[in-house]
Structures are given as C-alpha cells and as structure tokens.
Amino acid sequence: MILQPIDSLQKTRILTVTEDFLQRASELFHFRYQPLTVSFDLKGRAAGQYRVDRNGRWIRYNPYLFARYFQDNLDNTVPHEVAHYVVDRLYGVHRVRPHGEEWKRVMRVFGASPCATVNYDLTGIPVRQQQRFPYRCNCREHSLTSIRHNRIINNRAIYRCRACRSALVFAGL
Numbered sequence: 001m002i003l004q005p006i007d008s009l010q011k012t013r014i015l016t017v018t019e020d021f022l023q024r025a026s027e028l029f030h031f032r033y034q035p036l037t038v039s040f041d042l043k044g045r046a047a048g049q050y051r052v053d054r055n056g057r058w059i060r061y062n063p064y065l066f067a068r069y070f071q072d073n074l075d076n077t078v079p080h081e082v083a084h085y086v087v088d089r090l091y092g093v094h095r096v097r098p099h100g101e102e103w104k105r106v107m108r109v110f111g112a113s114p115c116a117t118v119n120y121d122l123t124g125i126p127v128r129q130q131q132r133f134p135y136r137c138n139c140r141e142h143s144l145t146s147i148r149h150n151r152i153i154n155n156r157a158i159y160r161c162r163a164c165r166s167a168l169v170f171a172g173l
C-alpha cells in the first residue's frame with residue numbers, strides 16, 4: 001500500500017512552522033530575515049534537505065515521510081533544515097561540517113535534539129531504488145551505480161579511485 005502524501009492543510013502548517021523558525025533564527029542569530037524557497041518534492045529516505053544552487057537557497061521536504069510522521073517531522077525535520085540554513089548564513093554551507101558543532105549549537109538554541117539521523121519506517125513510501133555494487137581500490141570501499149558496474153563488466157570503462165588512483169575492482173555481492 002502506497003502512503004498518501006500530505007494535503008494542502010498540512011503543507012500550510014509546515015510552511016508556517018518553517019517561517020516561525022526562520023523568524024526566530026534571524027532574531028537569535030542577528031541576520032536579516034530573508035524568506036527562502038520551500039518545496040515538497042523530496043523523495044527517498046530523507047525527510048528533509050537543505051540545498052544551495054544557482055536558484056538560491058532551498059528547503060525541500062518529503063511529503064510522504066511528513067504524512068506518516070507529521071508531528072515528529074514538525075518537531076525535528078523543520079528545525080533540522082532551518083539549522084542548516086542558519087549555519088549557511090553564518091558560516092557558509094561548505095565551510096563547516098554539515099552536522100558539526102555549529103549546526104548542533106543552532107539546534108540547541110531551537111530547543112531541538114541535535115541528533116542528525118532518524119530511522120523512519122519506509123514501508124509504502126516511494127523510494128528510488130538504484131542498485132549499488134561494492135567495489136574496492138587500494139585504499140577504501142566504493143559503491144558504484146549499476147550503469148558504471150555494467151560498463152566495467154563489459155570492459156567499456158575503467159574507473160579509478162580519486163584518492164589513490166588505483167583501478168576499482170568488483171568486490172562481489
């Protein structure tokens with residue numbers, strides 16, 4: 001059974017809570033309030049995502065995971081993503097570790113748990129399944145997409161590790 005995504009009433013509620021956190025953040029951390037784009041098009045295992053691209057700053061929410069764990073996501077995922085935004089405004093998103101001390105500090109100020117991972121039950125939630133294949137080089141393990149795996153199997157490509165430059169070898173299933 002496929003779960004239904006959130007309805008428009010729930011969307012409005014999520015947007016309101018997100019706005020509240022953004023307002024609070026701009027007061028607490030003293031930066032000028034700027035609205036950011038919020039979309040509900042995230043799929044897969046993550047409930048939320050903060051991203052910066054040439055269109056600006058975004059928060060994306062997973063409408064299926066929000067539907068199943070609505071209150072939990074309001075309490076956790078919304079401050080989680082807004083905290084990424086705050087860290088980005090204060091330090092620059094690529095200058096600090098994603099869930100490092102800066103992010104944790106913002107979460108504590110929000111009164112939210114500074115714990116980065118939650119494990120939700122994904123039964124009935126559409127997850128893009130891209131099969132991955134284990135590979136090894138001389139220094140670490142790699143996980144390759146089926147496209148790359150097939151190229152290697154068919155002798156159409158060799159991939160090298162960026163770190164040690166040795167060729168990746170299939171490590172079996």
Ligand SMILES: [Zn+2]
Nearest residue numbers: 080084098116
């Ligand atoms: Zn995060």
Ligand SMILES: [Zn+2]
Nearest residue numbers: 137139161164
């Ligand atoms: Zn390597």
